[in-house]
Amino acid sequence: MDRVTALRDQLVAWRRHLHMHPEVGFEEHETAAYIEAELRRMLGLTVTRPTATSVLAVLKGGKPGRTVLLRADIDALPIQEENTFEFRSQRAGVMHACGHDGHTAILLGVARLLSEHPEEVPGEVRMIFQHAEEIGPGGAEELVMATDLMQGVDVVTGLHLNSQLPAGLVVVKPGAFMAAPDTLSLTIKGKGGHGAHPEQAVDPIAVGAQVVTNLQHVVSRHVAALDALVVSITTFQSGTTHNVIPDTAVLQGTVRTFDPELRQRAPGLIERVVKGVCEAHGATYDLKYEFGYRPVINTDWVAAQLKEIALETVGEEHYQDAQPTMGGEDFSAYLEKAPGAYFNVGSGSDPADSRWPHHHPRFTLDEASLETGARMLHAAALRLTVPESGQQA
Ligand SMILES: [Zn+2]
Ligand SMILES: [Zn+2]
Structure with a gap:
C-alpha cells in the first residue's frame, strides 16, 4: 500500500467532519480553526491566517527549487441538505454542495504527505485554504490583492471535484477552461x-x-x-x-x-x-x-506538465483532455499573478447518488475521488518545474 492509499480513511474522516459542519463564505470561522488545528499537528509547516477565515501552510523543502502554490476552497453554500446519510450537514440551511469539503480534505492530505518527507520537496510549497469562493468578489481576489500570498510564487495549481465525470478521472486542458x-x-x-x-x-x-x-x-x-x-x-x-x-x-x-x-x-x-x-x-x-470573476485561462506549460503528471500517477485509463465549461471560478485571480492551471477530478459514480449536479441539495462525492485528488496534487507539488526558457514558455 502506498502512502496516499494509506491516507484514505483519514481523507474520508476529514471530509465527513467538514461536511457535517459547513459554513458559507467569509463566515468559515470553525472551518478555519479546524484546518489550522489539523495542520498544527503536522511537523515542519508554518501555519498562518492571511485573512480571518483563510489558512496558509508553508513547507520549506529540503532541496532548492521553485515556489508552488496549491489552493483548496473551503466554503459551503446556503442550501438545505436533502441527503440522509449520517454525516449530513448539522447546520440548517447550509451545505457543502460543491465539494469544497473534499478539496479541503485533499489539501490537508497533501500537507500531511509533504510534511512527512520535506527532503523530497524542491523549493517551497504554499498551501492556501481559501475562503469564500462562492461569493463574489471572492476570497481569492482578497488574498491576491490584500496579502503577500502571491509574492515569489512561480506556479499555481488546484483542482475541482466534478460530479459529472466518473470518479477518479483527471481532466486538464491548456488555455480557456472556465468562463x-x-x-x-x-x-x-x-x-x-x-x-x-x-x-x-x-x-x-x-x-x-x-x-x-x-x-x-x-x-x-x-x-x-x-x-x-x-x-x-x-x-x-x-x-x-x-x-x-x-x-x-x-x-x-x-x-x-x-x-x-x-x-x-x-x-x-x-x-x-x-x-x-x-x-x-x-x-x-x-x-x-x-463583471464577476475573470475566466480561468490555463497556462500552456503548466497544463502540459499536469497532463504528464496525471498520465504517470493515475494512468492513461484515468486521464482525458478537459472540455471547457461555462462555470466560473475565482481561481482566475491567482492566474493574474503567476502561471498556473486548474484541473478537475471526477467524483461521480454510476449508479450512485454522487451524480447529482453541483449546488443540488442531494449533491455528494464518491469518496474514492479524494485519493485521486491527493495523489495528483501531491505529485504536482513535487514535480511542477518552471521551464528554463522562463515563465512564458
Ligand atoms: Zn460551487
Ligand atoms: Zn466549487
Whole structure:
C-alpha cells in the first residue's frame, strides 16, 4: 500500500467532519480553526491566517527549487441538505454542495504527505485554504490583492471535484477552461393598473417576458456560433395578486463568456435589446451589469506538465483532455499573478447518488475521488518545474 492509499480513511474522516459542519463564505470561522488545528499537528509547516477565515501552510523543502502554490476552497453554500446519510450537514440551511469539503480534505492530505518527507520537496510549497469562493468578489481576489500570498510564487495549481465525470478521472486542458461569470439585474418600470384594463397600464410582466425571449436572440443571432456566450435569466419577480397589474418587474441573470472582447461587448448587446423592447412597449428600465470573476485561462506549460503528471500517477485509463465549461471560478485571480492551471477530478459514480449536479441539495462525492485528488496534487507539488526558457514558455 502506498502512502496516499494509506491516507484514505483519514481523507474520508476529514471530509465527513467538514461536511457535517459547513459554513458559507467569509463566515468559515470553525472551518478555519479546524484546518489550522489539523495542520498544527503536522511537523515542519508554518501555519498562518492571511485573512480571518483563510489558512496558509508553508513547507520549506529540503532541496532548492521553485515556489508552488496549491489552493483548496473551503466554503459551503446556503442550501438545505436533502441527503440522509449520517454525516449530513448539522447546520440548517447550509451545505457543502460543491465539494469544497473534499478539496479541503485533499489539501490537508497533501500537507500531511509533504510534511512527512520535506527532503523530497524542491523549493517551497504554499498551501492556501481559501475562503469564500462562492461569493463574489471572492476570497481569492482578497488574498491576491490584500496579502503577500502571491509574492515569489512561480506556479499555481488546484483542482475541482466534478460530479459529472466518473470518479477518479483527471481532466486538464491548456488555455480557456472556465468562463467569466458576469451578472445582470434589471428592473422594468411599467405602470400599474387594474388587471381588467391593461390598456390603461404598462404591464411590466408582459414586457419582461419579451425581454427574456429577445435576450436569447442576442446569443443566437448577434454572436458567432463558435464564440461561447450564455445568457440565462434566473429570477423574475413581479406582482402581488391576480387582478392587479404591477408597476415593476425585477429580473436577474448570469452572462458567461471566455473571450475578453466578447465579454466587453455583451453588456452593450444586452442593453440594446432591453432598451428596444422597453421603448416599444412604453416601459422604462434600470439595468445594472456587474463583471464577476475573470475566466480561468490555463497556462500552456503548466497544463502540459499536469497532463504528464496525471498520465504517470493515475494512468492513461484515468486521464482525458478537459472540455471547457461555462462555470466560473475565482481561481482566475491567482492566474493574474503567476502561471498556473486548474484541473478537475471526477467524483461521480454510476449508479450512485454522487451524480447529482453541483449546488443540488442531494449533491455528494464518491469518496474514492479524494485519493485521486491527493495523489495528483501531491505529485504536482513535487514535480511542477518552471521551464528554463522562463515563465512564458
Ligand atoms: Zn460551487
Ligand atoms: Zn466549487
